[in-house]
Amino acid sequence: MPIFNRTLDEHKQDFKNRKFLAMPLAGLFAWLVVGIAGLMLPTTVMVWVLFGMTGSIVYLGMAISKWTGEDFKDRTRPKNALDQLFFLTVGQALLVYALAIPFFLVDPTSLPLSVGILTGLMWLPLTWMIDHWVGAFHAVARTLVVLVLWYAFPEHRFVAIPFAIVLLYGVTIYVLHNRKIESGNRPAPQPTH
Template sequence: MDMTTELLDVRRATYARLRGGYPVILAGMIYWLALAALSPFMEPIALLQAAFPLSGAIFPLALVLAWITRNSFMKDRTALSPVLLPTFIAMLLFWPMLLIAAAEASPGVVMSILAIGLSLHWPVIGWTYGRTALYCGHAIARAMLVLWIFHAYPDQRMLLIPLAVAACYGVTAIIVFIDSAMAARRLGLMSDAKGVAPAA
């Protein structure tokens, strides 16, 4: 077995074992649903002031969901694990752009940057799972939806953008849950499927 094939096998096994990180996906969906629910009751600036710190709750919420579902993704280690830190650092670099926009641009622009920026790590996460197309598809669909809403519904951006992103998460979670279960079954991991292990 050559190194490329061996690496692909590791990636696919990780995806099946961790169920594609679905607790993290569900946590992201809950975050964006919360912003959509708050939108009618808060001024745009106030909503953004809540959105920034609340984004820090996504990962702790994912840990809670992982505990509930017995999906111990934090304990899982493979040869690919070291790539996660630079992946998340690269994603977090959008925050200076976001803060500059918050100081100079409209709330709709800021919400759009937040919605797209929090998906910058998805393509690499998808690669580590051997599901590049699926996770890239989420990120691209999300970006295109945000762009469309920004231009088509300028007065509803603060509501529709969070709703659209939450919908992307929901659809992706369903696909990942089903696909990873099928992958686990193929690899004989279904005994672990509910719990062993689950990625904004």
């Protein structure tokens, strides 16, 4: 079905019926690698691990989407306007490196703060797109937790912040996996006797 022959509500219904597990699983994996590396590597190396892993989340998500049944590259699925919006939010998250890099050049330990918060903002529009609170939860909790940990653990920013983000991804994945998906195609419940 062409993209223009459907209403916004039809696009939204189709979009919110998806699993949304591939990208958060990719984010969890990337930030887990950053946290583990933070336990072992000096800051001068850690910054490159953080840049590389967080910059590759979209590509990891594309690969993982085949295993979660979401397959982002599936050309047989009807086009959906919200797919374009979602990938624009991903692009927005990548553009924030323009803020993170100048602060990183002044203070390399600012990187977990700036990248941790700014790339997490893409979760906020997802709340509207899927009519579920989990996107707002992730964005707001991530912002607050990263900010608090950045001040609370100045010597362990490359460990505390990534592991906190991993924990938030874990909660988010759990909620997404268990959320009730409202589908217009779902059969009506049968009456109990």
